[in-house]
Amino acid sequence: GEDVEQSLFLSVREGDSSVINCTYTDSSSTYLYWYKQEPGAGLQLLTYIFSNMDMKQDQRLTVLLNKKDKHLSLRIADTQTGDSAIYFCAGLSGTYKYIFGTGTRLKVLA
């Protein structure tokens, strides 16, 4: 079945760049999304990329998509302590079937 995999943890120093990676199995995913979840809160949509794009930049966020390898990444430039959270990638098949990864916990060290 469809699967989305992420590494569990990432630790970076404040001011460095963070790169969070995701691999997915469903080649029919039309859109891919990145969400941020802070403790005790819901998921906040950060950005998305259409499957026929390679890259999308949105302020400090850069999304890279390698469709051949089914690999998605989120780069956060100039990472701040407020970026500490769990980050989820998700793929969409059809118009309502969202497949989520298990999340990457990002810890930013001051």
Added chain:
Amino acid sequence: DVKVTQSSRYLVKRTGEKVFLECVQDMDHENMFWYRQDPGLGLRLIYFSYDVKMKEKGDIPEGYSVSREKKERFSLILESASTNQTSMYLCASSSSTAPYEQYFGPGTRLTVT
């Protein structure tokens, strides 16, 4: 700004009680979803609805039912709460047009004792 609100942030119920979790969205979205989130298991879809009075089972519908009488409101019902339903419940809504962005509520942390 899309707003998805959930009726409670924290809820404590006893085993066997009937529990109602309510969700309201203000963006006129066609699709609404209920997920549960458990450590190590990620988000699992319980039910979703693509129109008023329409519903589809997700991956883990057992022990749950839903109701959608109005477009903006989607309710999750635990017919007889059990301890294994202790979890974080997340409601979401999305449009039926691209890019199908899905927006989440703040979540309800339910504890069943």
